[in-house]
Amino acid sequence: MPVLHDFFASKTVVITGAASGIGRALASVFADLGCNVAICDIDESALSDVALQLKSTHPALTLFTSVLDVANKTDWETYLADVASHCEHIDIVINNAGIEGSSQPAWASDDELLKRVMDVNFYGMVYGSKAALPYLTQRSWAALVNVSSVFGLVAPPNTADYCAIDILPAL
Numbered sequence: 001m002p003v004l005h006d007f008f009a010s011k012t013v014v015i016t017g018a019a020s021g022i023g024r025a026l027a028s029v030f031a032d033l034g035c036n037v038a039i040c041d042i043d044e045s046a047l048s049d050v051a052l053q054l055k056s057t058h059p060a061l062t063l064f065t066s067v068l069d070v071a072n073k074t075d076w077e078t079y080l081a082d083v084a085s086h087c088e089h090i091d092i093v094i095n096n097a098g099i100e101g102s103s104q105p106a107w108a109s110d111d112e113l114l115k116r117v118m119d120v121n122f123y124g125m126v127y128g129s130k131a132a133l134p135y136l137t138q139r140s141w142a143a144l145v146n147v148s149s150v151f152g153l154v155a156p157p158n159t160a161d162y163c164a165i166d167i168l169p170a171l
């Protein structure tokens with residue numbers, strides 16, 4: 001742990017979908033490691049709860065909290081500029097935000113939800129990666145993490161919309 005801490009201390013990690021589940025857990029882990037943590041989510045209320053919790057458990061934490069819809073390309077550029085301004089540099093970006101599909105057979109799936117799944121799970125990752133790479137490539141070490149799913153490898157029934165985006169985890 002001390003070696004890991006030495007490596008990660010003062011690095012800045014950006015985590016999307018940090019108000020819940022995996023993203024929330026990642027925020028806590030990186031705060032433990034001494035990183036500056038930039039958390040974002042579309043759910044403002046749940047994100048505020050996470051921010052309060054992190055600040056109470058890590059009083060010295062450099063924390064940047066902002067509402068972001070990852071499907072909005074323009075907002076990504078503004079958001080990362082704000083993170084860079086607050087935290088000085090960006091070293092790790094984790095595109096974690098995602099939503100479930102309709103859980104219906106493909107022929108019965110809702111077109112609006114299908115489009116939203118694509119916009120969030122696929123284009124959210126694309127926009128986030130494109131906006132992040134100019135910052136990450138300025139660093140001597142950096143990481144871009146695009147969270148996918150085993151559903152990119154296997155396709156159970158009623159998951160056509162969710163599986164469609166998960167075959168594209170790497171840009």
Ligand SMILES: NC(=O)c1ccc[n+]([C@@H]2O[C@H](COP(=O)([O-])OP(=O)(O)OC[C@H]3O[C@@H](n4cnc5c(N)ncnc54)[C@H](O)[C@@H]3O)[C@@H](O)[C@H]2O)c1
Pocket residue numbers: 016017018019020021022023040041042043046068069070071096097098099120124147148149150
């Ligand atoms: N939990 C699993 O078993 C599992 C398995 C494989 C892959 N995944 C993937 O891991 C990621 C996280 O999963 P989880 O289980 O923690 O999910 P979760 O639902 O607990 O958390 C996802 C978070 O993303 C946020 N979000 C949704 N749409 C958003 C948007 N447009 N912009 C910003 N934030 C948005 C939600 O508000 C939520 O806080 C997802 O991409 C999911 O597809 C999860």
